[in-house]
Amino acid sequence: MALSVHAFAEWLAATPFSLLIQNVAWIIPTVQSIHILAITVIVGSAVMTNLKMVGVIGRGQPIATYVGRFLPWVWPTLVVLLVSGTLLIVAEPGRSLENPSFVLKMSLLVLAIAVTAATQIPVGKDAGFWEATGARKLAGQALGVLALCLWTGIVFAGRWIAYTNVAGG
Amino acid sequence: MDPLLQQLYDTPLAAAIRESGTLFPWIESVHVLAIVTVVGTITVWDLRLLGLAWRRRAIGQLRREVVPITWIAFVISAITGLLLFSSNAVKYSHNTFFLAKMALLVLALVNVLIFDVITAKGMARWNDAPRPPAPAALSGAVSLAVWVAVIVCGRWIGFTMSVF
Numbered sequence: 001m002a003l004s005v006h007a008f009a010e011w012l013a014a015t016p017f018s019l020l021i022q023n024v025a026w027i028i029p030t031v032q033s034i035h036i037l038a039i040t041v042i043v044g045s046a047v048m049t050n051l052k053m054v055g056v057i058g059r060g061q062p063i064a065t066y067v068g069r070f071l072p073w074v075w076p077t078l079v080v081l082l083v084s085g086t087l088l089i090v091a092e093p094g095r096s097l098e099n100p101s102f103v104l105k106m107s108l109l110v111l112a113i114a115v116t117a118a119t120q121i122p123v124g125k126d127a128g129f130w131e132a133t134g135a136r137k138l139a140g141q142a143l144g145v146l147a148l149c150l151w152t153g154i155v156f157a158g159r160w161i162a163y164t165n166v167a168g169g
Numbered sequence: 170m171d172p173l174l175q176q177l178y179d180t181p182l183a184a185a186i187r188e189s190g191t192l193f194p195w196i197e198s199v200h201v202l203a204i205v206t207v208v209g210t211i212t213v214w215d216l217r218l219l220g221l222a223w224r225r226r227a228i229g230q231l232r233r234e235v236v237p238i239t240w241i242a243f244v245i246s247a248i249t250g251l252l253l254f255s256s257n258a259v260k261y262s263h264n265t266f267f268l269a270k271m272a273l274l275v276l277a278l279v280n281v282l283i284f285d286v287i288t289a290k291g292m293a294r295w296n297d298a299p300r301p302p303a304p305a306a307l308s309g310a311v312s313l314a315v316w317v318a319v320i321v322c323g324r325w326i327g328f329t330m331s332v333f
Contacts, residue, residue: 029328033321036205040320043202044209047238057234069223070213155205156198163194 009093021091028091035084039155041077045070046116046151053119053130053144063140064127071120078113094166101164105157112150119143174258183255193256200249204323206242208316210235218309220300228305229296257330266329270322277315284308 012018021027052058052066089096096102119140122129130140177183186192214235216222223231254261261267288304295301 029324033324036201036320036324037208037317040205040208040212042209043205044212047206047210048213048235051238057238069226152202155202159198159201160194 050144203245215309224299
């Protein structure tokens with residue numbers, strides 16, 4: 001399995017598109033900047049929504065208001081992150097695909113997306129979903145904490161990509 | 170300036186950050202998390218000032234809610250930033266993108282000051298306005314432009330100091 005990822009990374013790194021991105025010096029930092037700006041939108045949305053879920057902000061306002069105000073921004077922003085992220089992978093396939101920090105980041109991302117959907121979808125059908133019972137309120141707080149931890153982990157893992165030695169060199 | 174910065178560079182803390190293989194990345198990760206929180210939350214405020222989003226939300230209440238989060242994240246950014254800077258103070262101080270980032274931060278703070286001292290005085294009048302008056306909208310536009318530039322400069326510091 002590791003051998004085929006490595007082979008794919010080597011093949012990708014040799015493609016004309018990859019070589020183009022590698023050889024024009026400003027492309028990678030520019031795409032990274034776009035990637036980081038998109039992260040600010042997601043983290044901003046996640047912080048506002050989940051601080052409300054946990055009860056730190058927005059007292060006196062329904063959860064549905066915050067979910068409806070901030071979580072819809074996440075989905076189109078994820079598309080921007082997917083496109084910019086893909087370009088970064090194509091630019092440096094080994095640095096990402098064979099990097100444990102990158103794998104961790106993607107794993108946490110899958111979970112973060114699931115938690116975001118799990119928070120948002122019930123509210124669409126029933127605005128008072130997370131406030132209906134004591135158990136639901138507790139569950140909402142737990143999801144809020146989990147979401148904040150996951151997004152934090154994603155940011156950290158993302159930064160650590162640069163510092164982690166790649167498996168297989 | 171260089172001798173002072175050299176003294177900072179020579180402090181035990183700066184040396185520890187520089188020589189540890191993990192301390193710099195951890196501090197930098199907190200720095201990045203704090204910055205994306207600053208920009209992500211201030212964007213909410215700026216878009217409201219520009220009348221581009223959440224137009225039915227009362228401005229005074231949004232401000233009370235968002236701005237403290239932004240400030241806490243900003244303080245964390247500043248502290249971690251200072252720690253990172255100290256680890257290679259002289260070299261950072263000669264980095265064009267670092268200097269540009271610092272200038273932009275001053276601009277951001279001046280923009281906040283102008284808003285707090287002048288523009289916000291009349292906030293009660295446009296508290297519920299879907300589109301706040303031009304001075305408020307200008308504050309939001311300047312803020313957005315400055316923070317986007319801060320992020321870009323920050324990324325380019327990394328690229329021009331080393332290849333991270």
